[in-house]
Amino acid sequence: MDITLDLGDISKFVGRYSLGKDNGMGSLHFLRIKIPAGRISAGNLFEIANISREYGRGYAEITDRQDIHLHWIDGDKALEVFERLYKLGYTTDMCGQGFPGACYGDVRNIVSCPLGGKVNDFDASEYAVKLTSFFSGNPEYNDLPKKFKIGITACGSDCVRLGVNDLALIGIEKEGERGFVPLIGGGVGLTRPGPMLARNMAVFVPASRLFDFVKAVVGIHRDHTSRESKAMARFKNLVAAWGVDKVRKVVEDKIGELEDFTEPLNLGGDVHNGSGRQRDGRHYFTLPLVGGVLDADKLDRIAELSEMHGGGEIRLTPTQNVTFVDVEDVNALRSGLEKHFGLYDSEAFYNSIGCTSRFCGRTNDTHAKDMLGEFLGVLDKHGIKEDVRIHISGCINACGCHQVAHFGLVGKQIRRSNEIVQVYDLYTGGDSRKLKMAELYRDSLMPEEATGLFDEIMSRYRSSGKSLDEFLEVLNGVKA
Structure with missing residues (x-):
């Protein structure tokens, strides 16, 4: 053409x-x-x-x-x-x-409930569309220290992994008024200060003020997050240094006072699978x-x-x-x-994700999506159809959010017998819905070792008679 x-x-x-x-x-x-x-x-x-x-x-x-x-x-x-x-x-x-320093970050695609407006009448996805349109190509927000991720939902469930976002917005109704409870500072890559789940600001933002609120938070990231290096340039680093209270104060200095909201959020786990x-x-x-x-x-x-x-x-x-x-x-x-x-009739096939490591060069043979297929095959072998969540990242950047799944893998390359080999670390017991980070279970596993270990663990789970949460608590207590 x-x-x-x-x-x-x-x-x-x-x-x-x-x-x-x-x-x-x-x-x-x-x-x-x-x-x-x-x-x-x-x-x-x-x-x-x-x-x-x-x-x-x-x-x-x-x-x-x-x-x-x-x-x-x-x-x-x-x-x-x-x-x-x-x-x-x-x-x-x-x-x-392509840029060596902490610059030219943007607001990434704003994730939202895929059934916004279809299963409930509070359609938070409309705000995602409008905010994405506002930030895309906006020269005021096209040179952030590093990328900025936003998630928004009002369906009552954590269908967007709220805790891993720089800014997460949970839609609620308070005394007949629609609005949002924000969480800030999430990010599970190894940039400073390390993996961190978003923290509840414990305020209520009326829907009519949401646009100004989001602009204020992104502006704080632009103006105050460190540009000393890429490793220090995610918003979570500023939230960790300032604390939630200071972030709230600076936001309120920009847009006015916000009302406290300290009620439990109690998000469900439905991610709208099946029909x-x-x-x-x-x-x-x-x-x-x-x-x-x-x-x-x-x-x-x-x-x-x-x-x-x-x-x-x-x-x-x-x-x-x-x-x-x-x-x-x-x-x-x-x-x-x-x-x-x-x-597939297994919940795990709906709820598991794998990053695109085969293209970014972060993994050799066996790549993240390949490992996802292997792990799902193990579940199929054991006839396990319940909600076992598997997230696989090819590297420490954690694009697959491996720390917030029941079972997470993160790839790395190490030297063994004078050659560089692909290995994976296995994490267990995470849950994005509970803002719970997984724990390292076993490190530096060859791909076939990781699959074999997962097979063994699933065999034990099948015969344990315990719920998955109960089993993972025991599993993490007896790590080898």
Whole structure:
């Protein structure tokens, strides 16, 4: 495709589009396309499938922030791709790996409940869409010390892993007024001060003041988080240094006083798997995807089926799955999906995630998504269908949020017998819903050792007669 662009055209891409750096599978560049609130029309999905075919070898991934990830992007064709995305109304993450210092961070795609507005009438995803539009390409917020992640939900469950976000917003109703309780300072990578779950600010932010509140918090990150090095440049470092009370004071200096809110939040664990009924009597149906891996043809099938059996809208989920909404006949949709996809009846296939380490060069053979497939295979072998959550990160950056799952793996490379080998550390007992961090169970396992150990642990679990939470408490008490 020959697209001619003048300098005026190119200026519309500045601060809104960026190629990321890949270092594996022969890919030099990736695109992480922001899909606001994970909502995408069938028509737009068809076009992204075409972009994947033409520029990305027909491969695509759903990320755990409701983005679509394309790889093998030729830098010489970047402006062509940007133009195609611009016409769709989509932007990309502003990936800052190419800059040596703490600069040019942006507000990443704001994750929200994939069923916002469908299962309850407080639709927090609308705020995610508006905030994403405001921050994307906004020059006031395009040079943050480092990226800033926001999660928002009002469905009563932690379907977006609230605790791992720089800013998490929990929608509630207080005496008939809608608003949000914010948590701040989450981030589970090893940047300073280390893995940290978001802390409750214990305030109530009325929905009418949410926009100003979020701008104030992101502005504090921009103006006060350290730029001394990338390792010190996440917002959690400032929250750890200042404390929640000081952050609150500075926010209130900007936007006015906020009301205390100290009631327990009591979030549930529902992440809207399988099928269910919407408020309007129609249905939703979630298609599980191991590691979010798709190809262009499967993107087309998803778009086609959403038009045939729903309203032509698809929701991408924070667990790397696809949810069909406004479905009239669930059985007809299921029948159509079975021809192209695996439909699993295990909760673990819906709730487990794996990062894209094969492309960023952080792992050798066996990559994070491969390990996810191996671990899910162990559950299938033992007939375990309940909600066992497995999160796998390829490296200490913790893109797979391994610290907040029942079982987490994090990859690393070490020297053994004069060669560099791929190993994994196994963590157990985390739970994002309880803001509970997992504990290291065994370190430096070869991939086959990790799978074998997990097999042994699941065998013990099956015969224990205990609930998963009870079993994990015992397991963590007898670490070898």
